Amino acid sequence: MTTDNIADPKPTGKLLLRVVPMPADVNRNGNIFGGWVMSQMDIAGGILANQRARSRVATVSVQTINFIRPINVGDIVCVFGEIVRIGRTSITVYLEVYVSPVLPPPLDENESFLVASSAFTFVAIDEHGRPHPVDR
Numbered sequence: 679m680t681t682d683n684i685a686d687p688k689p690t691g692k693l694l695l696r697v698v699p700m701p702a703d704v705n706r707n708g709n710i711f712g713g714w715v716m717s718q719m720d721i722a723g724g725i726l727a728n729q730r731a732r733s734r735v736a737t738v739s740v741q742t743i744n745f746i747r748p749i750n751v752g753d754i755v756c757v758f759g760e761i762v763r764i765g766r767t768s769i770t771v772y773l774e775v776y777v778s779p780v781l782p783p784p785l786d787e788n789e790s791f792l793v794a795s796s797a798f799t800f801v802a803i804d805e806h807g808r809p810h811p812v813d814r
């Protein structure tokens with residue numbers, strides 16, 4: 679899976695994180711700050727990579743993040759992801775962020791929109807912070 683499928687209305691992978699942004703997370707336009715979104719993606723991808731590596735992981739790289747629609751305070755933000763590559767010590771997770779808007783109330787409570795996508799690469803690290811091989 680690549681970041682090319684941003685028009686796909688169905689989430690890719692499994693639900694990793696569900697969170698509601700607060701007023702402290704807004705930018706000067708009144709929408710949620712892109713860095714906050716990136717942070718949630720990093721946390722969500724880290725959960726999956728951590729489970730797969732069965733060890734601590736460190737984020738080593740982030741592909742282009744496509745911010746597709748704005749997020750507002752109070753929206754329900756869901757991060758989905760799946761592992762798309764396992765290297766010797768690295769794990770790449772493709773992530774999609776979906777939002778269920780709070781205002782205006784959605785007609786369908788399952789209504790949600792893709793707002794961002796990217797792929798994050800994590801490295802399995804030992805207790806000294808050094809890369810270690812991931813079991814295949």
Ligand SMILES: CC(C)(COP(=O)(O)OP(=O)(O)OC[C@H]1O[C@@H](n2cnc3c(N)ncnc32)[C@H](O)[C@@H]1OP(=O)(O)O)[C@@H](O)C(=O)NCCC(=O)NCCS
Nearest residue numbers: 736737738739764765766767768769799801803807808809
């Ligand atoms: C992650 C870290 C431990 C890797 O150490 P390193 O000495 O660069 O390790 P290596 O060169 O052996 O690379 C380890 C793996 O990362 C991959 N990698 C390194 N740089 C990469 C990059 N820019 N993009 C994608 N993968 C990368 C390598 O290909 C290798 O993968 P593989 O073993 O599956 O083939 C080290 O760079 C680090 O601590 N970085 C800071 C991490 C951090 O603090 N992240 C939080 C955000 S600031």
